[in-house]
Amino acid sequence: MSANAPRHKLVLIGGKEVGKTSLASQFCFQRFVEDYDPTIGDLHRKTVLVDGHASTIDILDTSGDGKYTILSSREIAQGQGFLLVYSITSRSSFSHLRTLYAEIQQVRGSLGTCYPVPVMLIGNKNDCKWEREVSTQEGRAFARELGCKFVEASAKDYQTVEGVFYDPVRILNDKGRRTGIWNSVRKVISRYICRM
Numbered sequence: 001m002s003a004n005a006p007r008h009k010l011v012l013i014g015g016k017e018v019g020k021t022s023l024a025s026q027f028c029f030q031r032f033v034e035d036y037d038p039t040i041g042d043l044h045r046k047t048v049l050v051d052g053h054a055s056t057i058d059i060l061d062t063s064g065d066g067k068y069t070i071l072s073s074r075e076i077a078q079g080q081g082f083l084l085v086y087s088i089t090s091r092s093s094f095s096h097l098r099t100l101y102a103e104i105q106q107v108r109g110s111l112g113t114c115y116p117v118p119v120m121l122i123g124n125k126n127d128c129k130w131e132r133e134v135s136t137q138e139g140r141a142f143a144r145e146l147g148c149k150f151v152e153a154s155a156k157d158y159q160t161v162e163g164v165f166y167d168p169v170r171i172l173n174d175k176g177r178r179t180g181i182w183n184s185v186r187k188v189i190s191r192y193i194c195r196m
């Protein structure tokens with residue numbers, strides 16, 4: 001795949017044990033680990049083909065434990081896409097996302113980086129339907145409120161795992177192409193003006 005593939009930085013955010021690491025690990029290494037090993041902070045990289053276009057994705061896997069304030073201002077500012085993860089089996093993990101989302105917005109606003117970035121809401125552990133505490137409708141309504149996409153996924157069953165990461169990449173690739181076209185148009189116009 002092309003060495004010049006555009007690079008996108010996606011940040012996984014959510015409470016403890018919702019499955020952020022499991023989603024990243026399934027996506028990058030096709031591996032699911034039953035045992036829980038809390039994350040302090042990890043970075044994974046994978047080059048993928050999305051709609052025929054190569055892209056390199058840097059996935060920042062953050063800790064769901066508030067005591068590791070890994071979500072620094074720098075990481076929020078550099079994030080080009082945010083994957084907000086809750087577990088459909090935990091209402092508190094769903095409610096907690098509201099606070100986390102507000103934090104991201106506040107930090108981005110204070111850094112002057114409040115231009116819109118793709119956000120994806122992910123209800124993970126969709127294989128545990130019998131333990132469900134958050135309905136699909138509630139997930140959908142919250143996503144509508146945030147103006148973002150919503151999927152239910154299962155890291156365990158490899159359900160919608162690729163969609164979780166491909167969707168923001170698709171948006172970022174489209175944006176990159178539009179910016180590229182616009183920059184070329186600007187160059188042609190400025191060359192034309194200089195000649196007048």
Ligand SMILES: Nc1nc2c(ncn2[C@@H]2O[C@H](COP(=O)(O)OP(=O)(O)OP(=O)(O)O)[C@@H](O)[C@H]2O)c(=O)[nH]1
Pocket residue numbers: 014015016017018019020021022023033034035036037038039040062063064065124125126127128153154155156157
């Ligand atoms: N049944 C089921 N279990 C899952 C799923 N995803 C993760 N788990 C389990 O949930 C536990 C927590 O998963 P992690 O991926 O470590 O959760 P995390 O969000 O990274 O947790 P922190 O690193 O503490 O923030 C582990 O025991 C996983 O095996 C899933 O889709 N279905």
Ligand SMILES: [Mg+2]
Pocket residue numbers: 020021022037038039061062063064
């Ligand atoms: Mg983790």
